[in-house]
Amino acid sequence: xxRNKDGGMTLPSSIxxxxxxxxxLLEKLNRDLLDLEDNLxxxxxxxxxxxxxxxxxHTMKGLAGMLSLKEIGALAxxxxxxxxxxxxxxxxxxxxxxxxxxxxxEHLGRNAKVISIGGKASxxxxxxxxxxxxxxxxxxxxxxxxxxSKLDLDDEIIRTLTEYEEHRLIENxxxxxxxxxxxxxxxxxxFDDELNGYLSRLKSDGEVISTLPSPSxxxxxxxxxxxxxxxxxxxxxVAESFLGEEAEITAVQQKSPQEKDKSxxxxxxxxxxxxxxxxxKRLDNLLNIVGELVIYKTKLGEISREIITRHGxxxxxxxxxxxxxxxxxxxxxxxxxxxxxxxxxxxxxxxKLHRIVRQLSRRLGKKIDFTVSGEETExxxxxxxxxxxxxxxxxxxxxxxxxxxxxxxxKAKKPSRGTIGLSxxxxxxxxxxxxxxxxAGIDINRVRKIAEQxxxxxxxxxxxxxxxxxxxxxxxxxxxxxxxxxxxxxxGMDVVKNNVSRLRGMIDIETEPGRGTRTSITLPMxxxxxxxxxxxxxxxxxxxxxxxVLESLKITxxxxxxxxxxxxxxxxxxxxxxxRIDDFFNLESSQNGSPGKDDLYIVVVGLAEKRLGLVVDxxxxxxxxxxxxxxxxxxxxxxxxxxxxxxxxxxxxVLDVNGLIQEVTHSI
Amino acid sequence: MNKKRSKKGGRKTAKExxxxxxxxxxxLLETEEEEExxxxxxxELLTFTVGEEKFALExxxxxxxxxHIPFTPVPRCPDFLLGVxxxxxxxxxxxxxxxxxxxxKTTVEGEExxxxxHHGEESAGHLVKNISGIIKVEENAVELAPEVVPPxxxxxxxxxxxxxxNLITILNNSxxxxxxxxxxxxD
Numbered sequence: 001x002x003r004n005k006d007g008g009m010t011l012p013s014s015i016x017x018x019x020x021x022x023x024x025l026l027e028k029l030n031r032d033l034l035d036l037e038d039n040l041x042x043x044x045x046x047x048x049x050x051x052x053x054x055x056x057x058h059t060m061k062g063l064a065g066m067l068s069l070k071e072i073g074a075l076a077x078x079x080x081x082x083x084x085x086x087x088x089x090x091x092x093x094x095x096x097x098x099x100x101x102x103x104x105x106e107h108l109g110r111n112a113k114v115i116s117i118g119g120k121a122s123x124x125x126x127x128x129x130x131x132x133x134x135x136x137x138x139x140x141x142x143x144x145x146x147x148x149s150k151l152d153l154d155d156e157i158i159r160t161l162t163e164y165e166e167h168r169l170i171e172n173x174x175x176x177x178x179x180x181x182x183x184x185x186x187x188x189x190x191f192d193d194e195l196n197g198y199l200s201r202l203k204s205d206g207e208v209i210s211t212l213p214s215p216s217x218x219x220x221x222x223x224x225x226x227x228x229x230x231x232x233x234x235x236x237x238v239a240e241s242f243l244g245e246e247a248e249i250t251a252v253q254q255k256s257p258q259e260k261d262k263s264x265x266x267x268x269x270x271x272x273x274x275x276x277x278x279x280x281k282r283l284d285n286l287l288n289i290v291g292e293l294v295i296y297k298t299k300l301g302e303i304s305r306e307i308i309t310r311h312g313x314x315x316x317x318x319x320x321x322x323x324x325x326x327x328x329x330x331x332x333x334x335x336x337x338x339x340x341x342x343x344x345x346x347x348x349x350x351x352k353l354h355r356i357v358r359q360l361s362r363r364l365g366k367k368i369d370f371t372v373s374g375e376e377t378e379x380x381x382x383x384x385x386x387x388x389x390x391x392x393x394x395x396x397x398x399x400x401x402x403x404x405x406x407x408x409x410x411k412a413k414k415p416s417r418g419t420i421g422l423s424x425x426x427x428x429x430x431x432x433x434x435x436x437x438x439x440a441g442i443d444i445n446r447v448r449k450i451a452e453q454x455x456x457x458x459x460x461x462x463x464x465x466x467x468x469x470x471x472x473x474x475x476x477x478x479x480x481x482x483x484x485x486x487x488x489x490x491x492g493m494d495v496v497k498n499n500v501s502r503l504r505g506m507i508d509i510e511t512e513p514g515r516g517t518r519t520s521i522t523l524p525m526x527x528x529x530x531x532x533x534x535x536x537x538x539x540x541x542x543x544x545x546x547x548x549v550l551e552s553l554k555i556t557x558x559x560x561x562x563x564x565x566x567x568x569x570x571x572x573x574x575x576x577x578x579x580r581i582d583d584f585f586n587l588e589s590s591q592n593g594s595p596g597k598d599d600l601y602i603v604v605v606g607l608a609e610k611r612l613g614l615v616v617d618x619x620x621x622x623x624x625x626x627x628x629x630x631x632x633x634x635x636x637x638x639x640x641x642x643x644x645x646x647x648x649x650x651x652x653x654v655l656d657v658n659g660l661i662q663e664v665t666h667s668i
Numbered sequence: 669m670n671k672k673r674s675k676k677g678g679r680k681t682a683k684e685x686x687x688x689x690x691x692x693x694x695x696l697l698e699t700e701e702e703e704e705x706x707x708x709x710x711x712e713l714l715t716f717t718v719g720e721e722k723f724a725l726e727x728x729x730x731x732x733x734x735x736h737i738p739f740t741p742v743p744r745c746p747d748f749l750l751g752v753x754x755x756x757x758x759x760x761x762x763x764x765x766x767x768x769x770x771x772x773k774t775t776v777e778g779e780e781x782x783x784x785x786h787h788g789e790e791s792a793g794h795l796v797k798n799i800s801g802i803i804k805v806e807e808n809a810v811e812l813a814p815e816v817v818p819p820x821x822x823x824x825x826x827x828x829x830x831x832x833x834n835l836i837t838i839l840n841n842s843x844x845x846x847x848x849x850x851x852x853x854x855d
Contacts, residue, residue, distance in 0.1 A: 540740070585743030630742070630752060632790050633761045633847050637745050645754035651740040653752075 015115065018067050020277055022112050025060050029053060029105050031351055037098060037358075046093060047168065047207075053101065054083040060108070071121035072111055078131040079104045088167045091138045100131055151179075153252055157212070157228075165210045165228075172207060172230035179252035180229045180238065183214065185222040195225060205241075206231030228252075280381055283342050290335050291626030295646065297331050298624070300324050339380070346424045346433070347375025349388055353395050357420060360399045367406050367417040368399060374424035379431050383523055386503055387433070390496040394435045394519050395420065397493075402439030402517055412514060414438065427522070430547070436518040442511040444468055469509050470610065473497040501658035504530070504545055504641075506606070530627060532644075532654065534620035535603060538587040541652050543625055543644055544614070548657040550604045552619055557598055569602070569613060576604065579664050580615040581655075584639065605657045612661050627654050638663060709807040713829070714783065715836055716799040719771040722836045724829075727802060729841045731784040731791065736776075746847065750776070750795060758791065760784060765794045768844060770818040787842045794844070803836075805829045813837055 036049045057080040064073035082100065085091040104127070111121035151158075151173075161169065172179065182202070186194040195211070202208050210228040231238065235251060242249050304324045307317045350372045361368040379387075403409075403418035410416050421436040444465055451457040451471040472493050500507045505523040524530065524547050532543035533552070553571075560567050560578065567578040581587070602613040625644040630637065641656035713724035714733075739751035739762050748767035752759050762782060766774045774780065774795060782793040813825035826838040 587743065628759045630759055631761055631792070633749065633763075633792060633845060634742055634745055634752070637742055639744070640742065643740070643752055643754070643759045645759075650738065651752045651754040651759055653740060653742065 015067060016279065017277070018063055018069070019112060019116050020279070021063060022060065022072070022108075024277075025056050025063075026105065026109050026112060027348065027351065028056050029108075030355065032056070033098075033102055033105055034351065034354055036101075040093065040098065047087065047171075050083060050087045050093065054080060054087055057083060069115065069121065071123045072108060072115075074128055075104060075108055075111070075124060078128050078135075082131055082135045085135055085139055088164055089171060090140055091135065092140075096134070100134060103127065104131065151252060160212070161210060168207065168209050169228070169230070172209065175232075177206070177230040177232050178235065178238070180231070181250045181252060182227045182229055182242075182247050183224060183250070184227070184247040185224045188221050188223050191223050191225075199227070202227065202229050202231075205233060278341070280342070283338070283381075286338050287342070288626070290331075290338050293331055294335060294624055294626065297324075297328055298646070301328065342380050342382075343378035344381050344384060345375060346377050346379055346384060346431075347372075349384055349391065350375050350422060352388075353391060353422065356392060356395060357399060360396065361403075364399065365405060366399065366403050368403055369417050369419045370422070371419060372422045377424040377426060377431060379424075379523065383431075383503055386499050387521070387523070390499045390521070391422075391433070391435070393493070393496050395422070398435060398437040398439065398517070402437040402441075404440050408440075430522045430524060432520055432522050434518060434520045436516065438516040441513040441515055441517050442469065442472070442509070443513065444511070447471055469511070472509070473507075504547055504658075506548075530625060532623055532625045533603065534623055534652075535581075535601070535614070535616040536618045536620055537581040537585075537616050540585075540587055541620065541650075542581065542616075543623070543652050543654045544603055544605065545627075545641070545654065545657065546622060548605045550606045550611070552601060552603045555600050555602055557600055560600070567615075571604070571613075574611070576602075576611055576613045577664055578602065578613045578615050579660060582615075582617075584660070584663070605661070610661050610665065612657075612664055614655070614660070625652075625654070710804045711807050711810075713803050713805060713836070713838060714799060715801060715803055715831075716783070716796045718766050718769060718796055721771075722800070722834050723765075723769075724803075724836045724838045725783065725785065725794070725841055726838070729785050729787065731786050733799065734782050734784060734793075736778050736780040736782060736795070747773075749847075753782075753793065755784065755793075760791050760793050762793045762795050763844065765796050765844075768794075768821075769824060770821045785841050785845070787845050790845055792845050803831050805831060810838065 032049050032052045036046060036053070038044075039046050039049065057076045061073050061076035061080055064070075064076060079101065082091070082097065086093050086097060091097065107122075107124050107127060114121050158166075169179075184198065186198075199208055199211070207230045208227055209230055212226045212228070214224040214226045233241075238249070238251075301324050304317070304320045307320060311317055354370055354372070357368055357370040398420050403420065404412070404414075406416040409418065419438050422434070423436075424431060424433045426432075448457065448463065448468045451468065456471055456474065457463055457468070473496070474494060497507060500521055500523070503523055505521055508520050508522075509517065510520075511517040531546040533546055533549050535542050535544060555569060559569050561569065563575065567580070568575050569578060570576070601616050601619055603616060603619070604611060604613050606612070623646065625646075627642040627644055629635065629642050630640065634640075639656055639659045641654045641659070643651040643653050645651050712727035714727055714730055715722055715724045717723070734755070737753055739753045741751040742749065742761075748764045750762040750764050752761050754760075764774050764776075766772055774797065776795070780795050780797055781799055782795050783799070784791060784793045786792075809829050810827040811829070813822065813828050823843050824840050826840045828835055828837050830836075
């Protein structure tokens with residue numbers, strides 16, 4: 001059993017579950033708030049969004065209450081009250097309400113984060129008071145509605161309507177919509193599905209104000225519902241669209257049909273979806289086990305082949321061989337299955353970025369269209385988490401440094417609205433995320449000058465643009481002459497690079513002055529099980545993650561040249577710096593003295609725009625490996641990303657290509 | 669990082685409960701009864717020799733003891749870290765306890781044993797020449813440590829107990845596994 005190291009870092013699992021659920025709810029709130037803002041500005045329907053928000057705040061309040069998280073509960077409660085008043089038409093929905101909701105959402109989000117790291121949530125007393133005061137002050141006195149009494153609706157029905165339904169009914173009548181009662185039977189067994197299907201059809205052409213189960217069903221296998229429906233379609237059109245259907249439709253005039261309570265069938269005990277929420281640690285664990293199995297599978301395959309070579313193809317060895325093959329196939333499926341369960345669509349994160357773009361562009365007085373594509377592209381949950389900060393940073397940069405102000409843009413004969421595009425797509429075994437803006441681009445000469453001033457680039461030398469751009473990723477490098485609180489402090493790009501390379505990904509920048517910048521991040525789809533090239537140096541075996549291997553070549557020692565005391569080779573007109581693994585790791589060369597080796601194997605690895613040739617003794621083929629951490633004791637060892645084992649109890653070190661490249665570039 | 673562990677009171681006996689389990693009334697009653705039966709808390713120690721001295725680790729911190737298996741050296745790491753092994757798929761760093769305690773280096777001959785210990789989520793193996801056995805001592809019998817190791821290594825000692833004419837030094841496992849300062853200095 002592991003002990004609680006630092007005391008207090010381990011959250012009770014009830015809180016953990018809550019946090020997962022809270023995160024979901026926050027995500028929903030976020031999406032609804034964005035929709036709300038859109039619909040509000042374009043004058044579209046908002047009541048169903050308000051309803052969603054109201055429901056989710058309510059759920060959140062309940063959850064927080066169960067776990068006595070007072071601060072979250074109080075916030076959710078205050079928001080719920082406000083939303084309730086809005087949905088009942090007691091408060092007009094306007095910018096002010098939207099602002100309060102947005103701030104409330106942000107406070108909740110921050111509190112959730114604080115709790116997740118074991119901290120104490122903030123009560124936001126001032127904000128709470130503000131909501132309460134606003135709600136109390138803005139509530140309009142509701143007028144007694146003679147509208148309803150004039151209606152041709154049963155009193156009984158009117159009495160069963162909830163306050164909200166009544167409000168919607170009046171609202172619809174005020175908007176001069178036609179009112180109908182649709183009475184329809186559904187089979188008892190599937191009525192929820194059937195009803196929901198039917199309701200969504202009705203909703204597409206109006207609003208279902210109330211859904212009332214009706215007692216009049218004679219057939220016991222059926223259940224009848226009376227639906228109070230408001231639509232702007234005329235009588236004729238309605239009659240046509242329901243032609244030949246088994247439903248009674250009654251137009252509600254100034255007299256009386258039927259109605260009843262919103263017996264909330266949608267919120268029955270059944271859960272809404274078939275999904276299961278799982279702690280990511282459990283999946284990690286599963287994946288580890290699968291990783292082990294993969295190793296044993298490989299080992300078993302070797303044994304089986306050895307038996308065949310030793311004993312020939314007798315019945316037993318063939319049987320074993322067949323079984324191993326079957327095992328391989330199934331294990332492959334299992335592995336893929338487990339990996340798939342960890343995959344989540346990247347769209348989850350795009351929504352959050354959307355909000356940032358709006359906030360920042362408003363603050364900076366820039367007009368920006370934010371387009372996203374490929375939201376459905378799936379990535380490992382952990383990869384997505386790690387990518388949140390880098391993407392945020394790149395987007396901020398694009399807004400702050402990329403897109404120009406509308407005046408500047410007009411001067412440059414560009415549309416005054418800038419565009420930032422965020423897209424994700426799959427490319428082989430990788431996922432590419434691209435951030436593209438049509439802004440001013442990066443001033444390469446400026447970067448070059450700053451780099452030269454800082455002594456990062458030799459003066460007067462002819463550096464390739466790519467090399468100059470790579471300076472942007474160095475810690476503390478900033479081209480912005482003014483520091484804003486959004487970006488330009490020179491922190492950020494190095495964080496972006498670090499996160500990306502920790503995920504064994506690559507980052508590339510393309511820029512064109514006046515036209516814009518495109519940053520693409522290439523990431524492996526999953527982290528845990530990777531393909532690796534096994535290499536041997538002296539007597540040690542190392543694994544090189546295949547996704548950073550560009551090619552491998554065999555050269556003779558004569559091809560190695562020296563530039564400023566560093567070994568390099570010419571590779572297709574480019575100078576490729578070499579790194580001798582045995583020197584770097586101080587491995588004793590067991591075979592012979594170094595000059596004796598005539599044939600050298602070079603594994604060309606690349607990270608972003610950087611290339612490096614690793615000098616090894618021999619290549620030992622490709623393997624599927626599970627990378628494991630070396631633990632805290634060894635985590636700071638440079639050049640090693642972790643270790644793996646091939647089933648023979650010997651640990652094999654996995655090279656950290658990024659670390660090696662850094663070592664080399666630093667020492668140049 | 670939990671630097672000093674209190675020597676009094678809360679010392680747990682060998683089989684400790686997982687940290688998150690909530691204490692029920694029954695549990696409380698049970699512990700009370702236990703305490704009545706035995707006033708003295710016994711601690712179990714695994715004893716072994718490093719160099720000329722006898723040392724011990726608390727059994728509760730030990731996962732298992734294995735025979736030496738070949739380890740993979742890890743380049744560019746502190747001297748006392750001999751390398752890593754893969755134990756049933758888990759990568760475990762191996763510490764040369766002798767070198768860690770500043771008592772010289774162990775010449776690895778392949779006859780050594782590895783005491784696999786854990787602290788929190790961290791596991792590591794202490795390589796020693798051989799182990800002597802397990803003893804039980806009263807917690808009250810633990811005294812302040814004498815200077816059997818160089819003064820700068822004193823943080824690795826918890827205390828000392830007398831057992832059958834022998835003076836046995838109890839090691840502070842969590843400090844042994846904490847290399848944050850070394851790594852900071854190396855940078």
